Amino acid sequence: MFPPYSFPLPLLAAAAEAENGSIVLTGVLLSLVVIYLASKLGGELSKRLDLPPVLGELVGGVVVGASVLHLVVFPESGSTASDSVLMSVLQAIDGLSPETVASVFQSQSEAITILAELGVIILLFEIGLESDLRELGKVGYQAAVVACIGVVVPFAAGTVGLMYFFGVPAIPAIFAGAALTATSIGITSKVLSEIGFLKSREGQIIVGAAVIDDVLGIIVLAVVASLAKTGEVDILNVVFLIIAATSFLLGSILLGKFFNKSFVAIAEKLQTRGNLVIPAFVFAFFMAFLANAIHLEAILGAFAAGLVLDETDKRKELDQQVIPIADIFVPIFFVTVGAKVDLSVLNPAIPSNREGLAIAAFLIVVAIIGKLVTGWGVFGQPGINRLAIGIGMIPRGEVGLVFAGIGSASGVLDKPLQAAIIIMVILTTFLAPPGLRFAFKSSPESQEEIESVDSVS
Amino acid sequence: MFPPYSFPLPLLAAAAEAENGSIVLTGVLLSLVVIYLASKLGGELSKRLDLPPVLGELVGGVVVGASVLHLVVFPESGSTASDSVLMSVLQAIDGLSPETVASVFQSQSEAITILAELGVIILLFEIGLESDLRELGKVGYQAAVVACIGVVVPFAAGTVGLMYFFGVPAIPAIFAGAALTATSIGITSKVLSEIGFLKSREGQIIVGAAVIDDVLGIIVLAVVASLAKTGEVDILNVVFLIIAATSFLLGSILLGKFFNKSFVAIAEKLQTRGNLVIPAFVFAFFMAFLANAIHLEAILGAFAAGLVLDETDKRKELDQQVIPIADIFVPIFFVTVGAKVDLSVLNPAIPSNREGLAIAAFLIVVAIIGKLVTGWGVFGQPGINRLAIGIGMIPRGEVGLVFAGIGSASGVLDKPLQAAIIIMVILTTFLAPPGLRFAFKSSPESQEEIESVDSVS
Numbered sequence: 001m002f003p004p005y006s007f008p009l010p011l012l013a014a015a016a017e018a019e020n021g022s023i024v025l026t027g028v029l030l031s032l033v034v035i036y037l038a039s040k041l042g043g044e045l046s047k048r049l050d051l052p053p054v055l056g057e058l059v060g061g062v063v064v065g066a067s068v069l070h071l072v073v074f075p076e077s078g079s080t081a082s083d084s085v086l087m088s089v090l091q092a093i094d095g096l097s098p099e100t101v102a103s104v105f106q107s108q109s110e111a112i113t114i115l116a117e118l119g120v121i122i123l124l125f126e127i128g129l130e131s132d133l134r135e136l137g138k139v140g141y142q143a144a145v146v147a148c149i150g151v152v153v154p155f156a157a158g159t160v161g162l163m164y165f166f167g168v169p170a171i172p173a174i175f176a177g178a179a180l181t182a183t184s185i186g187i188t189s190k191v192l193s194e195i196g197f198l199k200s201r202e203g204q205i206i207v208g209a210a211v212i213d214d215v216l217g218i219i220v221l222a223v224v225a226s227l228a229k230t231g232e233v234d235i236l237n238v239v240f241l242i243i244a245a246t247s248f249l250l251g252s253i254l255l256g257k258f259f260n261k262s263f264v265a266i267a268e269k270l271q272t273r274g275n276l277v278i279p280a281f282v283f284a285f286f287m288a289f290l291a292n293a294i295h296l297e298a299i300l301g302a303f304a305a306g307l308v309l310d311e312t313d314k315r316k317e318l319d320q321q322v323i324p325i326a327d328i329f330v331p332i333f334f335v336t337v338g339a340k341v342d343l344s345v346l347n348p349a350i351p352s353n354r355e356g357l358a359i360a361a362f363l364i365v366v367a368i369i370g371k372l373v374t375g376w377g378v379f380g381q382p383g384i385n386r387l388a389i390g391i392g393m394i395p396r397g398e399v400g401l402v403f404a405g406i407g408s409a410s411g412v413l414d415k416p417l418q419a420a421i422i423i424m425v426i427l428t429t430f431l432a433p434p435g436l437r438f439a440f441k442s443s444p445e446s447q448e449e450i451e452s453v454d455s456v457s
Numbered sequence: 458m459f460p461p462y463s464f465p466l467p468l469l470a471a472a473a474e475a476e477n478g479s480i481v482l483t484g485v486l487l488s489l490v491v492i493y494l495a496s497k498l499g500g501e502l503s504k505r506l507d508l509p510p511v512l513g514e515l516v517g518g519v520v521v522g523a524s525v526l527h528l529v530v531f532p533e534s535g536s537t538a539s540d541s542v543l544m545s546v547l548q549a550i551d552g553l554s555p556e557t558v559a560s561v562f563q564s565q566s567e568a569i570t571i572l573a574e575l576g577v578i579i580l581l582f583e584i585g586l587e588s589d590l591r592e593l594g595k596v597g598y599q600a601a602v603v604a605c606i607g608v609v610v611p612f613a614a615g616t617v618g619l620m621y622f623f624g625v626p627a628i629p630a631i632f633a634g635a636a637l638t639a640t641s642i643g644i645t646s647k648v649l650s651e652i653g654f655l656k657s658r659e660g661q662i663i664v665g666a667a668v669i670d671d672v673l674g675i676i677v678l679a680v681v682a683s684l685a686k687t688g689e690v691d692i693l694n695v696v697f698l699i700i701a702a703t704s705f706l707l708g709s710i711l712l713g714k715f716f717n718k719s720f721v722a723i724a725e726k727l728q729t730r731g732n733l734v735i736p737a738f739v740f741a742f743f744m745a746f747l748a749n750a751i752h753l754e755a756i757l758g759a760f761a762a763g764l765v766l767d768e769t770d771k772r773k774e775l776d777q778q779v780i781p782i783a784d785i786f787v788p789i790f791f792v793t794v795g796a797k798v799d800l801s802v803l804n805p806a807i808p809s810n811r812e813g814l815a816i817a818a819f820l821i822v823v824a825i826i827g828k829l830v831t832g833w834g835v836f837g838q839p840g841i842n843r844l845a846i847g848i849g850m851i852p853r854g855e856v857g858l859v860f861a862g863i864g865s866a867s868g869v870l871d872k873p874l875q876a877a878i879i880i881m882v883i884l885t886t887f888l889a890p891p892g893l894r895f896a897f898k899s900s901p902e903s904q905e906e907i908e909s910v911d912s913v914s
Contacts, residue, residue: 024567025574025755029746036739043729053729093750107567110481114568117482272500272510274784281785282493289486293550298482321781327731328738328782 023094027108028115030086032332034071035112035339038064039331052433054190057331059430061338072339074109081105112336117298119333120186124299125284126326127189127207128306129319130198133253136208136307139201142378143208147183149377150209150393151216154180154370161366166359168417175412178224179403179421180367183213184395184429185299186333191433192392197440202385205378206392213393214297215245221403244294249304252287256308259283264312277321280309341426345419356416360423367428368394388439395432400425480551484565485572487543489789491528492569495521496788509890511647514788516887518795529796531566538562569793574755576790577643581756582741583783584646584664585763586776587655590710593665593764596658599835600665604640606834607666607850608673611637611827618823623816625874632869635681636860636878637824639674641852641886642667642756643790648890649849654897659842662835663849670850671754672702678860701751706761709744713765716740721769734778737766798883802876813873817880824885825851845896852889857882 042060043053064071066079071086073079081087081101091101136143159177162168168176189207192198198207219241263283267276284305291301309318347353371393375386403421413421499517500510521528523536528543530536538544538558544565548558593600616634619625625633646664649655655664676698720740724733741762748758766775804810828850832843860878870878 021570022749022755025571026746026749028571028575029578029742029749029755033739033743033746036735036742040727040729040731040735040739044727047728110564111568111571113478114482114485114571118485121486270497270501271504272497273780274497274788277781277784278493278497278788282490282497285486285493286490289483289490292479292483292486298479298486321784323730324734324778324782325785327734327778331731331735 023090023096023100023104024107024111026093027086027090027104028111030089031072031108031112032115034064034086035061035332035335038072039335042335043331050437052191052194052437054187054194054334055430055433057334058187058338061335062341062343063338064335065339065341067341067343072112072336074113074336074340075106076109076113076340078342112332115329116333116336119329119331121284121288121298121302122322122326122329123186123190123333125302125306126319126322126330127185127193127198128303128308129310129315129322130193131204131207131307131310132199133307133311136204139205139208139381142381143205144212145377145379146205146209146374146389146393147212147216150183150213150371150374151181151220153373154366155220157366157370158363161362162359165362172412172414172417175224175403176363176417176421178220179396179400180363180370180424181213181220182217182396182400182403183210183371183393184400185210185214185303187395187429188392188432188436190330190334191436195437195440197388197436201381202388202392202440205381205384205389209374209389209393211249211300211303214300215249219245241295245296245300248291248294248296249300252301252304253307256304256311259308260312263309264314267314276314276318277325280305280318280322283309341422343426345422352415353419356419356423359416360420363420363424364427367396367424368431371428385439388436391432391435391439394435395429396425400428480547480553480557480561481564481568483550484543484547484561485568487546488529488565488569489572491521491543492518492789492792495529496792500788507894509648509651509894511644511651511791512887512890514791515644515795518792519798519800520795521792522796522798524798524800529569529793531570531793531797532563533566533570533797535799569789572786573790573793576786576788578741578745578755578759579779579783579786580643580647580790582759582763583776583779583787584642584650584655585760585765586767586772586779587650588661588664588764588767589656590764590768593661596662596665596838599838600662601669602834602836603662603666603831603846603850604669604673607640607670607828607831608638608677610830611823612677614823614827615820618819619816622819629869629871629874632681632860633820633874633878635677636853636857637820637827637881638670638677639853639857639860640667640670640828640850641857642671642760644852644886645849645889645893647787647791648893652894652897654845654893658838659845659849659897662838662841662846666831666846666850668706668757668760671757672706676702698752702753702757705748705751705753706757709758709761710764713761713768716765717769720766721771724771733771733775734782737762737775737779740766794886798879800883802879809872810876813876813880816873817877820877820881821884824853824881825888828885842896845893848889848892848896851892852886853882857885 038060039057042056042058042063044056046053046056046059061072063069066073066083069085070079070083073084081098081104084105087101087105090096090104096104155177157177158180159173162173162176163170185207188210189198189203192203192206197203219238223238263279266279270276270279284302287301287305288298289301291304292298309315312318345353345356348357372387372390374393375388375390378384378386378389400421495517496514497517499513499515499520501513503510503513503516518529520526523530523540526542527536527540530541538555538561541562544558544562547553547561553561612634614634615637616630619630619633620627642664645667646655646660649657649660649663654660676695720736723736727733727736741759744758744762745755746758748761749755766772769775802810802813805814829844829847831850832845832847835841835843835846857878
């Protein structure tokens with residue numbers, strides 16, 4: 001009935017496999033501990049310095065990441081298992097072979113990346129929940145104008161400038177120009193929410209424009225990628241992307257009007273734990289999946305889901321329950337964004353970095369001015385804080401890093417240009433939070449609101 | 458300054474890489490939607506039938522898993538990408554190559570597995586938070602006796618029975634006997650909490666014994682693995698494991714007495730979001746990491762962390778915030794446990810299954826009787842519900858599946874024996890929840906308590 005004994009070796013392999021799974025978990029747990037410590041130390045320090053906590057979380061990520069401590073590093077940014085201090089710790093604990101370490105490093109990095117992606121999806125869902133669709137609708141035209149200016153001006157100025165001043169060939173120049181168009185909804189809206197201006201007219205225009213920008217950014221990336229691939233633009237694909245993105249957002253909001261009531265009815269019928277939060281996350285994750293499936297960004301779907309559920313009677317109760325979930329997931333996103341950046345390309349003492357620094361200086365100027373001018377595109381809103389809107393559009397954040405990441409892995413961008421884009425992304429991202437606080441503080445009508453927010457928190 | 462154009466192919470590769478990452482995310486999101494739907498449908502149905510929701514979540518997992526719908530399947534249980542309906546959906550949406558599908562399937566399964574593992578860690582953390590250390594201490598001796606009987610009786614009866622009645626060679630028989638020793642803390646304590654008996658004397662003895670069982674189970678697995686590897690038992694390793702596990706639990710509880718006050722002090726000093734929940738999770742994840750690092754189970758560390766934080770003044774507030782986080786993570790664990798089981802080995806119409814069914818019937822009898830008797834090992838507790846304690850120890854759950862998984866992948870266990878162990882794990886796991894309700898309902902002194910719990914929920 002039983003085969004002759006042939007198990008010792010396969011058993012070892014299976015035990016090793018199970019053991020590997022357990023080591024991946026060990027690595028994920030340790031990474032999360034480091035990420036949470038970095039986010040809290042950075043966030044609290046930032047708060048003490050009267051800066052938005054999210055800035056501190058980013059800096060915390062830079063400190064534990066590829067730039068300084070090498071605790072949380074990722075294969076995408078060129079790190080190997082031997083660069084990771086955490087992997088060395090695991091190797092010392094378990095006496096692993098180099099091949100095991102490499103495979104554990106890969107799996108662990110993928111897991112943290114997925115957790116970070118879920119983090120930004122949950123962040124956008126929460127922001128959707130906090131945004132008011134009617135308010136957003138009121139500023140829809142202004143947001144569209146701001147978004148378009150914020151895409152066209154930096155793209156044109158960046159591409160033309162790189163070609164004329166620095167002699168960059170057309171394709172890399174267009175790619176770098178495209179990287180200038182993005183706006184980070186995540187960072188801007190987190191800062192706006194932290195300083196209590198998410199629901200101001202300015203805040204709603206910025207968020208609206210950032211959403212539209214995200215859609216435009218996806219289209220620009222698709223166009224640039226197809227341009228690099230074939231040497232010509234696939235008009236059909238561009239038209240498809242524009243139609244898909246627009247109809248997705250409008251369609252989900254329209255359908256949401258009907259879904260609202262069913263959602264409340266379902267949540268009220270459920271009697272087991274998670275009766276509100278599970279249906280909400282099913283909806284949010286399904287919308288994120290849908291957006292991803294039609295080649296838009298997942299965060300767009302989560303944002304739309306939040307907007308829809310914001311209209312329900314369960315809004316407050318849901319908000320309350322989403323907060324601790326977001327508290328656990330969102331820091332993973334911000335810390336890993338910081339951790340993936342390698343600041344060593346900034347060191348001016350190394351001659352080969354200087355070329356990149358010169359281009360970086362140019363890109364930064366274009367990135368800032370190109371978005372600052374958007375504030376003056378707002379019409380029919382007397383007394384609006386145009387400076388705040390312009391500054392709110394500046395951070396490139398995760399979206400800019402996606403451009404830089406694809407460009408750097410592809411070979412379209414050479415080292416100096418890559419470095420320049422990364423520096424531009426870092427600086428614009430770090431500049432916006434204090435800039436926004438300054439802009440809102442300098443506006444007399446907002447002074448009171450800021451003070452009351454400060455005293456509450 | 459720029460190299461000649463050499464980008465189209467690498468750009469494609471990089472775009473494909475980025476695209477892969479995005480497809481993995483799409484797969485994870487879709488899997489989570491299916492998992493949540495299965496958990497809610499199963500849980501609610503179970504509740505309507507007056508059964509504990511967790512049983513429905515397991516059945517929901519079986520339905521969407523390898524047995525029926527093939528929506529959520531895993532490489533560990535022998536499935537390939539082509540067995541996964543979700544992967545076919547992704548393939549249809551994105552027109553992927555078979556190699557891409559295989560790699561996306563692998564990454565997506567790893568991500569869901571890590572989320573499930575975080576789920577059971579968070580579950581044990583929550584259970585630790587809900588357990589009272591002083592109550593647990595009062596029943597410590599009884600729990601130890603119950604645990605030891607529950608390990609020795611099924612192990613001896615199972616191994617000897619398999620060798621004498623079924624002619625199974627010694628090593629596979631010992632392996633199968635070892636699989637009978639485990640107790641699933643997760644399932645039992647979830648059921649106890651759902652029917653409102655987690656804090657009863659019986660509940661505390663069961664949870665305490667399950668914790669000790671988990672420690673013993675790890676030692677048994679280590680012994681069996683080293684026996685299979687070398688043909689002899691590494692006494693030194695066994696002694697090390699026993700000392701490590703005991704001193705870990707006692708040490709963390711003792712250190713916790715001091716850490717308590719620092720934890721509250723830290724949480725009170727923090728001013729940013731997540732000021733309570735992030736330090737708590739840093740502690741829980743660090744303890745889980747520590748347990749894993751010294752080759753114990755991560756859940757042991759999370760449980761210890763919960764026990765320690767239960768002693769703080771922040772207990773209630775923390776509990777409130779952990780609930781929605783657990784609501785999001787824990788169902789992933791229960792649904793995947795169900796999904797990993799393949800019920801097709803149960804089909805008696807296929808002749809080759811019959812041998813396994815006979816062995817299964819024997820193992821099930823041993824598994825039930827071997828744990829039922831533990832209730833009569835309790836001393837010095839007049840009027841205690843011995844039947845409830847015995848039933849509470851029956852479910853093997855995830856721990857039993859770990860034994861079956863390692864055994865099946867290793868070749869120690871042939872097909873019929875593998876199938877028999879899996880059937881035993883399923884049945885014991887599914888029997889316990891209704892059994893526990895029955896046992897507690899039949900106890901007159903508990904009747905009132907159950908009714909009041911029923912009317913609340």
